[in-house]
Every structure is written in C-alpha cells, then in structure tokens.
Amino acid sequence: MGRWVPDARGRLERAALELYAERGFERTTVAEIAARAGLTERTFFRHFADKREVLFGGTEPLKDLLVRTAAETPASAAPITATSAAVEAVGRLLEERRAAARQRQAVIDAHPELRERELIKLAALGDALAGALRDRGVPGLAAALAAEAGLAAFRVAYDRWIHGPDEEPLAAGIREAFAELRTITAG
Amino acid sequence: MGRWVPDARGRLERAALELYAERGFERTTVAEIAARAGLTERTFFRHFADKREVLFGGTEPLKDLLVRTAAETPASAAPITATSAAVEAVGRLLEERRAAARQRQAVIDAHPELRERELIKLAALGDALAGALRDRGVPGLAAALAAEAGLAAFRVAYDRWIHGPDEEPLAAGIREAFAELRTITAG
Numbered sequence: 001m002g003r004w005v006p007d008a009r010g011r012l013e014r015a016a017l018e019l020y021a022e023r024g025f026e027r028t029t030v031a032e033i034a035a036r037a038g039l040t041e042r043t044f045f046r047h048f049a050d051k052r053e054v055l056f057g058g059t060e061p062l063k064d065l066l067v068r069t070a071a072e073t074p075a076s077a078a079p080i081t082a083t084s085a086a087v088e089a090v091g092r093l094l095e096e097r098r099a100a101a102r103q104r105q106a107v108i109d110a111h112p113e114l115r116e117r118e119l120i121k122l123a124a125l126g127d128a129l130a131g132a133l134r135d136r137g138v139p140g141l142a143a144a145l146a147a148e149a150g151l152a153a154f155r156v157a158y159d160r161w162i163h164g165p166d167e168e169p170l171a172a173g174i175r176e177a178f179a180e181l182r183t184i185t186a187g
Numbered sequence: 188m189g190r191w192v193p194d195a196r197g198r199l200e201r202a203a204l205e206l207y208a209e210r211g212f213e214r215t216t217v218a219e220i221a222a223r224a225g226l227t228e229r230t231f232f233r234h235f236a237d238k239r240e241v242l243f244g245g246t247e248p249l250k251d252l253l254v255r256t257a258a259e260t261p262a263s264a265a266p267i268t269a270t271s272a273a274v275e276a277v278g279r280l281l282e283e284r285r286a287a288a289r290q291r292q293a294v295i296d297a298h299p300e301l302r303e304r305e306l307i308k309l310a311a312l313g314d315a316l317a318g319a320l321r322d323r324g325v326p327g328l329a330a331a332l333a334a335e336a337g338l339a340a341f342r343v344a345y346d347r348w349i350h351g352p353d354e355e356p357l358a359a360g361i362r363e364a365f366a367e368l369r370t371i372t373a374g
Contacts, residue, residue, distance in 0.1 A: 017367040021207040078374045119310060141343065145364060146371050148339030156331045177332060184333050185365075187265045 009047045009057075011037040013068050016054040017103040025051070025114070026097045055104055055114065059121045062090050070132035079138045082148035086129060090154065091171035098161070098170075105162045126151045153177035158164045196234045196244075198224040203241040204290040212238070212294050212301070240293055242301065246308045249277050250315045257319035266325045270337035271365045273316060274282035276343065278358035285357075293348045313338045327356070 005011075015036035030051055031051040034044045048054050073082040094101055108114040111146040130147035134140065157173035192198075202223035206215040217238055221231045235241050260269040264287040281288055295301040317334035321327065344360035 075259055078371075080371050080374050112307070116307050119306040120299070120303050123306060141347070141364070141367055142371055143367050144343045144346075145339060148343060149336065149368060149372060150337055152332060154337030156328065156335060159331075160328070177328070178372075180328055181332050181336060182374070184265075184267050185336060185369040185372045187267045187369070 005039060005043065008037070008043055012039065012047055013042055013054055013057075014100070016051065017107070019106045021103055025111060034131055052114065052117065053158060055108060056117060056121055059125070062093070063125055065093060066125060067128050067132040070129060071135065073136075077134065077144040078160055079133055079136070079142055079150070080178070082133060082136060082177070083129065083146045084153070086132070087150045087154045087178075088171045088174050090171075091157070091174045094158075095170050102162055122151060124157070150179060177182055192226060192230065193232055195224070195226055199226065199231055200235055200241055200244075201287070204287060206293070207294045208290055210266070212285060212298060228344065239301065239304065242295060243304060243308055245313070249280070250312055252276055252280060254313060254315050256320040257316060258322065260323075262323065266320055266329055266333040266367070267325070267336070269320060269323060270316065270333045271340070271362070273319070274337045274341045274365075275358045275361050278356075278361045284331075289349055309338060309342070342360050342369055 012033060016033045019032055026037060029052060030041055030044050033051065036046075041053070045127045048057055063132070066086045066089070069086040070082045073085045077085075108118050126147045129150060130143045131145055133143035138146065153174055154177075156171060157177040161168070161170045161173050195310045199220060203215070206219055206223060215238060217228055217231050220238065220241070221228045224231075235244055253273045255275070256273040257269045260272050264272075276329045295305050316337060317330045319331035320333055325333065340361055341364075344357060344364040348355070348357045348360050
C-alpha cells in the first residue's frame, strides 16, 4: 500500500524543522508537516510516533554508532581511547548536518519539556556507552566514569559547535574537550 | 494566622516519602501527606507547590552550598580542586540523610517523568557550578568541563551510595570517583 517515496523520512524531518522555526513547535501540526513534505499523514506516522519524535528519532542510530565504535576499538586501547573514538565518530556523523542541528537545537532550547526529553536521551547514550565499555572488560566504576567523561566532552563541544560562530568541525572540538578534560583532572 | 509548627517542612517531607513508598507516588494526595504530618493542606502549600516538589525542594540549598564552597576555595586552587571541594560538601550534607535519599530515589527511579525532572535539576547544578568557576576567573571551556566532570563524579558516586550495599560515606566515594576520573582521562 502506498508507493515508495525516496527519502520520505528526511523530507519529513526537513519540513518539520522548517515549520517549527517558522511558526513554532506548538502551532505546527502533523498534517502541515506532511503537506510541506508532499506526503500523507499516514506516511508521517510510518516514520514517527508524533511531532516530538521528529526531533529525537536520530538518537537510536547515534547510540548504535557509539556502541559499535567503542566495541571495534582495539582491545589493547585504554577505556578513554575507546570512549573518545566513539564520541568522535558521533561528532563526524553530526558534522554533515550542522544547519539542521542548529534548527533542531533552537526548538529544543525554547521548550523545557523538549530539553528534559533531550537530557533523557543523552543519559541513555551514556548508559549505552558504559555498557559497551563493560563489554570490553572495563570495571563498573571506570566504565561509568569514562562514559560520563565522554558525554561531558561531547556536551561541551556540541554546545560550542551549535552556538559558536566559528567553523571548527565538531570532531576537532571533541578532541580539544578531551584534551582539556585531561589537563583539568590532572589539577 | 496559623501557629508556628516546629520543622513543618521536614515533617511534610518525611510523611510524603513514607506515603510514596507505601501506596505509590500517584495514589498519594496532598491531603494525605498533610494528615500524616499532623498539619493542614494550607501549611503544605506554604512549603511546596505540589507533591512533586517535595522530592526536589532540596535542590536550591544544594546549589547554594555548591556555589558558595567553590567561591570560598582559595583563589590559588586549581579549578578541579574547587570543583571537588564543592561536590564533596554536597556529599557530606546528603550523608546525613541516607535513608531519606534512598526512599526518594526509589520513587524517582520508578517514574520516568520524575527522572526527567531530576536530570533537569542536576543540569542546573552543573550550570551553577560552571558559573561559580567562571567567577573565579576560569575560562569558559575549562569551567564547563570541570563542572561536567564534577557532576559526573557526583552522579557515579551517588548512584553507588544509593544502590550499593556498603557503608562507605558519600564524600569518600566522591573523592574516589575524582581520583578514578584522573586515572581514566590520563589514558
């Protein structure tokens, strides 16, 4: 049923972000998003549970990338090396979508309930990363702290990448944040 | 109007935590909390906006303690030293309330919407700590990362303190987490 539409998901995402920016998140309906994308509401609901999930639907692929990259780092690598490799891989993926990321963040920043949702999603990424580190044989305390440190570096670098004026790639900002974290914790 | 009742706030908190544990957060009413504490609903609402805020009303004093301790650390101390002093001060304060903290956390863990609320409150503590570090002259990136690292050490130590069987004081767990974080980030 329904013919296959190339990149329906991407078109819905772009249409939604445009509309959220133009008229606000609350005042945008699923019908409008579908119309802007030239698709049906039915197609929308094949891809997203609701208009909020358009903003968070990208989290699962990020989690998979994070876990896979940590798992694929050579077994001899230190926990922080596996962590930074995983977080930088996420940074490189997001790099391709800077304009969309900025639009998305502006919507989230304006809505406390979306901000809460984002914090939950980030915490889930941290839990997944800690699990991947434990699967490498890293003890629980070290795995939890390495994952938290990785998320901290990510959050700080992401914030600068989203809000900053400069053109520094996100992965470079993440590397810088890890280096700074090492300097800071050394005291 | 209304006679002064010694420790009304503390009595309401203890009554609320008991009831949340006995019959669940949703099924507890403000009237029941007030009755259990031997107080009126009117008194309840002088202290808390709603039954959810009984769980989070303690955040502001923690934030004040965090900021004050960071500010009072000698100017010559490194950012991570001011951070760990501030986080340990919070740990010592919470130490006096371990039983209540466990009851509280059990309620929060059982309710995703309370968990989201807690993440927001923790993020606000991190922002306040970063601000206190910037006030000490720490540059923005270092302040953001030191605050994130401090919160990471706190979250991991707090989780072990709440859920762990051992009797290790929270402040000691926080020191251990900071030491482990240093070891980990050194690679």
